Amino acid sequence: MEWKNRDVISIRDFSREDIDFVLETAGRLERELAEKGALRYAEGKILATLFFEPSTRTRLSFESAMHRLGGSVIGFASAASTSVRKGESLRDTIKTVEQYSDVIVLRHPKEGAARLAAEVAEIPVINAGDGSNQHPTQTLLDLYTIKRVFGSIDGLKIGLLGDLKYGRTVHSLSEALAFYDVELYLISPEMLKMPKHIVEELREKGVRIHETSNLESVIGELDVLYATRIQRERFPDEQEYLKVKGSYVVDCRLLEKAKETLKVMHPLPRVDEIHPEVDGTKHALYFRQVFSGVPVRMALLGLTLGVL
Amino acid sequence: MAELKVSAIKEGTVIDHIPAGKGLKVIQILRLDRVNGGILLLAANVPSQKLGRKDIVKIEGKYLSEEEVNKIALIAPTATVNIIRDYAVTEKFNVEIPGEIVGILKCGNPNCVSNHEYTAPKFYVISKEPLKVRCHYCERTMEEEEILSNL
Numbered sequence A: 001m002e003w004k005n006r007d008v009i010s011i012r013d014f015s016r017e018d019i020d021f022v023l024e025t026a027g028r029l030e031r032e033l034a035e036k037g038a039l040r041y042a043e044g045k046i047l048a049t050l051f052f053e054p055s056t057r058t059r060l061s062f063e064s065a066m067h068r069l070g071g072s073v074i075g076f077a078s079a080a081s082t083s084v085r086k087g088e089s090l091r092d093t094i095k096t097v098e099q100y101s102d103v104i105v106l107r108h109p110k111e112g113a114a115r116l117a118a119e120v121a122e123i124p125v126i127n128a129g130d131g132s133n134q135h136p137t138q139t140l141l142d143l144y145t146i147k148r149v150f151g152s153i154d155g156l157k158i159g160l161l162g163d164l165k166y167g168r169t170v171h172s173l174s175e176a177l178a179f180y181d182v183e184l185y186l187i188s189p190e191m192l193k194m195p196k197h198i199v200e201e202l203r204e205k206g207v208r209i210h211e212t213s214n215l216e217s218v219i220g221e222l223d224v225l226y227a228t229r230i231q232r233e234r235f236p237d238e239q240e241y242l243k244v245k246g247s248y249v250v251d252c253r254l255l256e257k258a259k260e261t262l263k264v265m266h267p268l269p270r271v272d273e274i275h276p277e278v279d280g281t282k283h284a285l286y287f288r289q290v291f292s293g294v295p296v297r298m299a300l301l302g303l304t305l306g307v308l
Numbered sequence B: 001m002a003e004l005k006v007s008a009i010k011e012g013t014v015i016d017h018i019p020a021g022k023g024l025k026v027i028q029i030l031r032l033d034r035v036n037g038g039i040l041l042l043a044a045n046v047p048s049q050k051l052g053r054k055d056i057v058k059i060e061g062k063y064l065s066e067e068e069v070n071k072i073a074l075i076a077p078t079a080t081v082n083i084i085r086d087y088a089v090t091e092k093f094n095v096e097i098p099g100e101i102v103g104i105l106k107c108g109n110p111n112c113v114s115n116h117e118y119t120a121p122k123f124y125v126i127s128k129e130p131l132k133v134r135c136h137y138c139e140r141t142m143e144e145e146e147i148l149s150n151l
Helices: A016-036 A057-068 A090-097 A113-120 A136-150 A168-177 A196-204 A215-221 A238-247 A286-305 B023-029 B066-072 B144-149
Strands: A046-051 A072-076 A103-108 A125-130 A157-161 A183-187 A208-212 A224-227 A263-265 B012-019 B040-048 B052-060 B080-085 B088-094 B100-102 B122-128 B131-135 B141-143
Touching: A016 A136, A016 A286, A046 A057, A046 A090, A057 A072, A057 A103, A057 A125, A057 A136, A057 A286, A090 A103, A090 A113, A103 A113, A103 A286, A113 A125, A125 A136, A125 A286, A136 A168, A136 A224, A136 A263, A136 A286, A157 A168, A157 A215, A168 A196, A183 A215, A196 A208, A208 A215, A263 A286, B012 B023, B012 B066, B023 B040, B023 B052, B023 B066, B131 B144, B141 B144
Parallel strands: A046 A072, A046 A103, A103 A125, A157 A183, A157 A224, A183 A208, A224 A263
Antiparallel strands: B012 B052, B012 B080, B040 B052, B080 B088, B100 B122, B122 B131, B131 B141
């Protein structure tokens, strides 16, 4: 697979070999960065970060990654100060920005925006979230984190917890995990279950799947618990929400039932799915995920720019 | 013979066995209604043994390719196509749902970029029976009922 000029839009466009190659490259860059302090692969290159929606980690880690590679960054963190306010189309915005830069990172509220941008632009486009559809770089950094901690993704029992119906992170993560020999535990309230078509797709790919609404009953089985935020607005009834919310709080009492080696992950931001008392325990892996964002995004920027 | 109610054509294409009521839509999808096009005949609500009632579209002086006609497969999967040369049927084929559907179907996801920006909506057919397509842009899938209401 030729990486130079390739767009990174959806996990669907990736093979297992592609994913493994990105993770290996990220590992190499992480080691090099630790040895040398700063790298110069992207010297003279410019990244444009176009964030039409708010973000803390994704935007800052892309910018940090580009600086760590020796390149520079232009962009905006909200559409309010741009010509989009005057009614400019995404198409024209992309055609303009590509004259100023060598690679574009885009977050946009419309599903499919990154795919469209990639068709319009001559330079590579990396999707940093398109509505509720895809967030492929989050998935890659999640996999990188798991691989760094466990050495391998194959053979693990992984629980996905929370809003499995609407959460884009769990959809693309489960698609990617289907490339590996894993057992998936889908843990959610009845009304936020993983869509049937995704479960069927995963089963067809040979993933062993257990669906449950009871976290306590399966916590002892898991190697990884991947928690996500349950959004209040999904519930028609406040009482229903409170009931569900309460049953999915990961705290030290719950973790007493878990394996010693269980790792708890979360794409962040969290609200109260994981109690802060977990932060200091050996189970907490979510800030490690934040750390992984930089080497993984360095790898993607370097590969698509063709400078590694 | 029901067909004889509208005059026979000498050269061209006859699309038969269109579900009743879909004839006009077929004409629109194939863009046969342009002013400078050839003669176009539409027979609607014709009694049919196979369908009960059917529509028939005849296009004088134009031979449609299988690829062109496949665009109507979503609304008229039962359609049969006859190529007419000198009043005789020289070729006959059934329509088939293509692997990709471009430009004729709108994405049912109101938040899909294809409903907001200038672009030709595009779908991949992931299952023909039952019909299921995936949007090239937002990646959401649509099944038969939703597809028909977005044509």
